Amino acid sequence: MDDGLNTARLRVNYELAEQVFQKSRIQPTVCYQCRKCTSGCPLTFAMDYPPDRIVRFLILGLEERILRSRTIWVCSSCETCTTRCPNDIDIAGLMDHLKEEAHARGIVPPECRPIHAFHEAFLEDVARRGRVFEAGLLQRYMLTSGAWKSRLADGTLWSEVRTGLALLRKGRLPLLPRGVQARDEIRRIFQGVGDSEAPSDPVHASSGAENADASADPS
Amino acid sequence: METVGYYPGCSLEGTARDYAASIRGVCQMLHVELRELDDWNCCGATAAHSLNRRLAVELPGRNLVLAETQGLSELVVPCALCFNRLKTAEKALLGPESHRYSLQYEGSVRVMDLMDFLTRPERLQWMETHRVRPLEGIRAVCYYGCMVNRPPKITDAPSWENPTNMDALLSTLGARVLDWPFKTDCCGASHSVSRPDLVTTLTGRLLSRALAQGANCIVVSCQMCQANLDMFQERVARELGTALDLPVFYFTELMALALGHPDAASWARRHLVDPVPLLEASGLAV
Numbered sequence: 001m002d003d004g005l006n007t008a009r010l011r012v013n014y015e016l017a018e019q020v021f022q023k024s025r026i027q028p029t030v031c032y033q034c035r036k037c038t039s040g041c042p043l044t045f046a047m048d049y050p051p052d053r054i055v056r057f058l059i060l061g062l063e064e065r066i067l068r069s070r071t072i073w074v075c076s077s078c079e080t081c082t083t084r085c086p087n088d089i090d091i092a093g094l095m096d097h098l099k100e101e102a103h104a105r106g107i108v109p110p111e112c113r114p115i116h117a118f119h120e121a122f123l124e125d126v127a128r129r130g131r132v133f134e135a136g137l138l139q140r141y142m143l144t145s146g147a148w149k150s151r152l153a154d155g156t157l158w159s160e161v162r163t164g165l166a167l168l169r170k171g172r173l174p175l176l177p178r179g180v181q182a183r184d185e186i187r188r189i190f191q192g193v194g195d196s197e198a199p200s201d202p203v204h205a206s207s208g209a210e211n212a213d214a215s216a217d218p219s
Numbered sequence: 220m221e222t223v224g225y226y227p228g229c230s231l232e233g234t235a236r237d238y239a240a241s242i243r244g245v246c247q248m249l250h251v252e253l254r255e256l257d258d259w260n261c262c263g264a265t266a267a268h269s270l271n272r273r274l275a276v277e278l279p280g281r282n283l284v285l286a287e288t289q290g291l292s293e294l295v296v297p298c299a300l301c302f303n304r305l306k307t308a309e310k311a312l313l314g315p316e317s318h319r320y321s322l323q324y325e326g327s328v329r330v331m332d333l334m335d336f337l338t339r340p341e342r343l344q345w346m347e348t349h350r351v352r353p354l355e356g357i358r359a360v361c362y363y364g365c366m367v368n369r370p371p372k373i374t375d376a377p378s379w380e381n382p383t384n385m386d387a388l389l390s391t392l393g394a395r396v397l398d399w400p401f402k403t404d405c406c407g408a409s410h411s412v413s414r415p416d417l418v419t420t421l422t423g424r425l426l427s428r429a430l431a432q433g434a435n436c437i438v439v440s441c442q443m444c445q446a447n448l449d450m451f452q453e454r455v456a457r458e459l460g461t462a463l464d465l466p467v468f469y470f471t472e473l474m475a476l477a478l479g480h481p482d483a484a485s486w487a488r489r490h491l492v493d494p495v496p497l498l499e500a501s502g503l504a505v
Binding site: 024025042043045046074076077078079080082083090092096097099100103114115117118119120122123126130131132133134135138141145147156159160163166167170171172173174178180181182185186188189190192193 | 229230232233234235236237258259260261263264265266267268269270271272273274275277278281316321365366369370371379404405407408409410412413414415417420421450453454488489490491
């Protein structure tokens with residue numbers, strides 16, 4: 001690569017937005033950067049990039065940067081951005097698409113792993129019985145994700161145990177799970193959607209994006 | 220007696236059993252028979268739409284197909300997130316991309332948010348004449364949350380930035396309803412388990428503002444909102460260094476109280492923030 005003065009520091013990959021559109025049917029390129037999404041977002045305080053910049057990065061093709069960002073996991077899917085976008089971009093839907101991509105490639109930033117681990121534990125529970133059994137799910141999440149250790153370290157573990165005991169006392173934590181009778185139907189749904197994530201789709205196949213990210217510095 | 224299909228969702232079998240009990244009680248008083256969807260499954264919630272877009276449509280979609288097969292023309296949903304996911308599945312399975320999914324759905328089921336269903340004009344009229352204990356002393360802010368209203372393309376909500384059906388309901392029941400700007404702001408939803416720090420910040424904003432408006436309680440129509448505002452209140456109070464003590468009621472609990480259901484107060488006693496002092500002070504404890 002030429003590092004001379006006339007070299008652009010950003011290598012743009014316009015194909016990324018097209019790939020995202022093909023897969024999600026969401027068109028980020030119509031964004032004119034009014035930042036209405038960011039103005040209404042309740043979680044910007046915990047994000048590394050506000051939502052409007054995620055959209056901008058997408059248009060520029062900075063895939064790695066987006067997939068490694070906290071923003072996509074911190075998004076609570078409140079749908080305020082999607083509702084208010086004057087160009088009708090489903091921004092919360094984009095965040096979902098990006099989480100799905102990051103999940104498929106196994107690149108979740110460390111501070112967002114609890115969020116990812118909880119989603120995985122939740123879906124395992126659904127796959128098992130067709131319904132979620134909250135008491136079992138919470139226990140398993142705490143133990144398998146190592147969340148109990150961080151709670152112990154920051155002193156919040158006992159407050160959570162107290163809350164759990166209070167719920168139990170008030171009859172709000174049933175001890176036995178209920179499930180769906182037609183387990184095979186649930187199994188078929190999970191198996192069927194698993195196939196759709198085969199690594200032959202265009203976003204997985206892209207190779208230029210990572211190099212572009214490595215040399216990019218739009219800020 | 221009116222019969223309607225009912226999709227309770229997983230939480231109403233667990234931590235939101237208080238909500239479930241009050242819904243049963245209120246519907247009985249209103250002569251509405253809830254026919255639970257047979258063999259329903261989880262809607263997939265935030266986990267599914269975060270990790271797998273097809274799962275996020277096919278899990279709730281199976282319930283729509285079941286309802287159609289079971290001949291239910293209307294499906295009432297008390298959980299805001301389940302409602303949102305069922306509506307998302309409805310749009311996806313009937314839309315131009317329906318070939319992406321393995322389910323066949325004809326679209327004969329009308330998915331309805333419980334509060335929408337219970338606050339139809341004729342019901343409000345009925346309640347006005349049948350309320351036995353007006354909710355005097357209750358100064359409420361109505362908290363609608365996100366998922367019943369947004370995005371309107373999915374929810375078909377008529378007034379997503381400023382919904383008013385809960386306001387109208389509580390006024391009919393004799394409560395004083397206070398205006399406030401956070402009707403549809405986010406409580407943090409499923410982050411309560413994996414990133415409780417985020418929920419503490421978001422609910423802290425909501426609780427402080429409700430107090431500043433002069434509310435003595437918050438009224439909700441979503442069990443996730445209820446859980447986050449109720450279970451996190453002690454922690455938020457500690458962080459803010461002030462007492463909060465704001466009971467968080469389901470709208471159905473207040474309906475049951477005003478309509479004189481004998482078990483109404485006992486459901487609300489299952490909350491973590493004790494509602495009894497407020498109910499006693501308002502002459503509503505039984």
